[in-house]
Amino acid sequence: MTSTGALLRAERVTLGYGRRPVVHDVSLDIAEGGVGLIGESGSGKTTLARAFLGLLSPMSGTIRYGDRPLHKADMKAFRRDVQPVFQAEALDPRMRVGRSVAEALPRAARSRVGELLEQVGLDPALADRRPHQLSGGQRQRVVIARALAVGPRLLILDEPTSALDVTVQARILDLLASLETERLLITHNLAVVRRLCRTSHVLFAGRVVESGPTSELLSNPAHPYTRALRDAVPRLGGDPPEPKGATEAVPAATGCAFRLRCPLAAPVCERPPEPRDLAGRRVACHRAEDVLSS
Amino acid sequence: MTTDAQPLRRLLPRVPDRFAAFGAVLLAVVVLTALLAPWLAPYPLDEPRPLERLLPPSGAHWLGTDQVGRDVLTRILYGGRTSLFIAVAVLGVSAVTGVTLGVVAGYAGGWVRDVIMRVTDVFLAFPALLLSLALAIVLQPGVNTVILVIAVTWWPWYTRLAASVAASIATRPYVDAARCLGVPAPLIVVRHVLPNSLTPVLVQLSLDAGGVILTSAALSYLGLGAQEPTAEWGLMVQQGQTLFTTNWWVVTFPGLAILVTAFAFNVLGEGLRNALDPRRAVR
Known part of the structure; x- marks a missing residue:
């Protein structure tokens, strides 16, 4: 499935660790309306997400950012445009959460930390806490605030709600749905992908086995x-x-x-x-x- | 936990077991007595009194006198300063060198890690004491030489430890998040990798301190470390060894000082390891 104008695109990408490929010959676009990557643990979802974030180079194939291969792109612009939202544990345990958010900001803009925390529904006073002093939901909101700090166009969400209980999940999903950024969602939770993604790709053993509109895939699967x-x-x-x-x-x-x-x-x-x-x-x-x- | 241990636990909330608390208190006593030696010592440090040679422990000389009439207690108190200084200096040099190289190797990976770890392996391939002895023989004996020759054999262990911890930290999502924010690699190492790698290093430092004191004592014992008139526990043992059967106090008390300090460091280190590693926690 390819379309023009996608911010990020994988073209016949094979990814691996060492010499062992774990994602094989995958082509997909991060299209408007949210894209879901669905699959069980070990199917290659996170590996693919790491490649889209520029953290892993393909063994073959190309990741394109706009019209340029990622490795030849302006990385400053890429880092502004594409940000990850990992699980709630993605905060440095020794760092106050305000400092974690401020890390994303230029020195002159660090006063915006409180504003960013408010944007994700947190009390700015929590900036002085360390991650273990916050609940799982609060930590996840901090992770989202940090990603939003640079004003990204695309969020790559890697299992953003899997460690949270159901009610907290719902509130985090509300927050994510309210954001005006594009999103690539990696999850094994079909309810989450139904809520946030217009298009989905199902991965099994490192291969895309089915791609299409999320509602079609989940109501009437063909694989x-x-x-x-x-x-x-x-x-x-x-x-x-x-x-x-x-x-x-x-x-x-x-x-x-x-x-x-x-x-x-x-x-x-x-x-x-x-x-x-x-x-x-x-x-x-x-x-x-x-x-x-x- | 009995009630009589609770005041200790309040004083040392991070040390969960009484044994470790005991080690910490023992060490504090050793450090304080060494620091306060000029005020606590009953006699001047280097004042030979030929008429008071080899006096057994008494009211005037609690731990007796040595072969030139110096007060053994005074020399043990001052000797603690030398031995602890050697331990702190060796561990400081080793930790700074080893952790810096280890963190760089663990974070960078690839050929950088390969080069650093192979150099480390070369140093580890030599038996530590043998290498220290060989270097000490070549260099001029003294406290600085002791520090140098022990540190040369000690840093690779910190490199290995820090490299393995840093390699694990480097894969954590908060490090990936920092990369994705475009934070430069040196800043990621300083802000995230180094602080999160230090806990096991601190535990190892406390465990190693006793070993350094014993090694420096061994070098001094062999005449390759501190030299007269420096007060140093290992040197005192070496000088008193021939007197053990006739004037036991000359060699026994400095030996006990080494034993107690090494024991205190080890017990504290074990306690720290248990406190910081839930899998080994004392239940």
Whole structure:
């Protein structure tokens, strides 16, 4: 899925640590309306986010910032435009939170710390506290305030609510939804991605297996992994979710990586699936039609 | 925890167990007596009294006199200054050098880490005492030589420790966040990596202090460290060794001073390690 005018774009990007690739040949745009990266732990979401933040260089392929490859871009402008929001633990435990926020500001603008804390719904007096003296929700707001300090156009949100309880999650989501920045959201929480992202990409074993409008993906998935993710969400008052297929199986080394866990796996799945357009989304599955119709 | 230990705990809230508190108090006594030696010492430091040679402990000389008639208690009090100074200087030089290199290696990674760690490995490949002895033989004996030769063998341990901690800190999200804000690498190291790497180093320093005192005593004992008329515990033991069977106090009391100080440092270090590492915490 590519479109023109995206602030950030991955073009056939392969990423890894040392010589071991963990994200394979991924192409995607950070389009308007919020983009979600969905997948289980170890699927490569955070690795991809680190590449978009310029913290990890691709083994092959290109990350583009505007019309230039990131490694040739004006990094000062990039750092102003793109900021991360990590989990609430992303504050230096020894540093007062006001100082953590001030780190993002030029010396002359450090008086803005109180204003930024207020913007995220915190009492400016909390600036003198250390992270362990704040609640998880307050810490997450400080992390957001720090990211907002430089006036970014795009926030890369890496599991911003996963360590928070449900009521605090809701308030943080309200705050994120109210911000006027673009966002790339990395999460395994489908409710969060439904709330904040118009487009989503589902990652499995370092590959994008399905991309498209979030509402379509979650209401009528075309990949068995997307469906498994959706069906694994417990519903209040309903029966507990039933695992389908071998949920703990490792990704297959050849063919479709999901086939060892896929309840619809067939001999054809021993060949790697090519991504194709189907029913308003892009999907990499030999059995996508069967998934849609089942 | 019994009630009689609670005043100690109030005095030392960061030290969770009584044993460590005892070590801290013992060390404080050693440091204070060394600092206050000019006021506490009953006799002048270097005043040989040939008529009072090798007097056993008595009311006039609580710990007896040595082979030239000097008061052993006086020399132990002043000797504490030398031994503690050597410990502080060795650990200061070693920690500053080792931690600086270690933090740079841990944060930078890649070839910078490889170069620093291989040099460190070269130093670690030599047996420490043997290297110290070899250097001490080449250089002029004295307190400065002791500090130099021990520090040469001590810094690599801090480099290794700091490098491993810094490498772990460098992957924390708050360091990534600082990178994403465009904070220059040297500032990230100074603001985030160094302060968060120091806790295990401080614990190691307190554990090592006893070892440094013992090593400096060993060098002095071999005649390669402090020289007469400097008061130093290891030197006192070396000078009194032949008298042990006939005039035991000349060698026993300085030996006890070394033992007590090394013990206090070690106990305090263990306590700090337990206090700062919840997995090893005393329950």
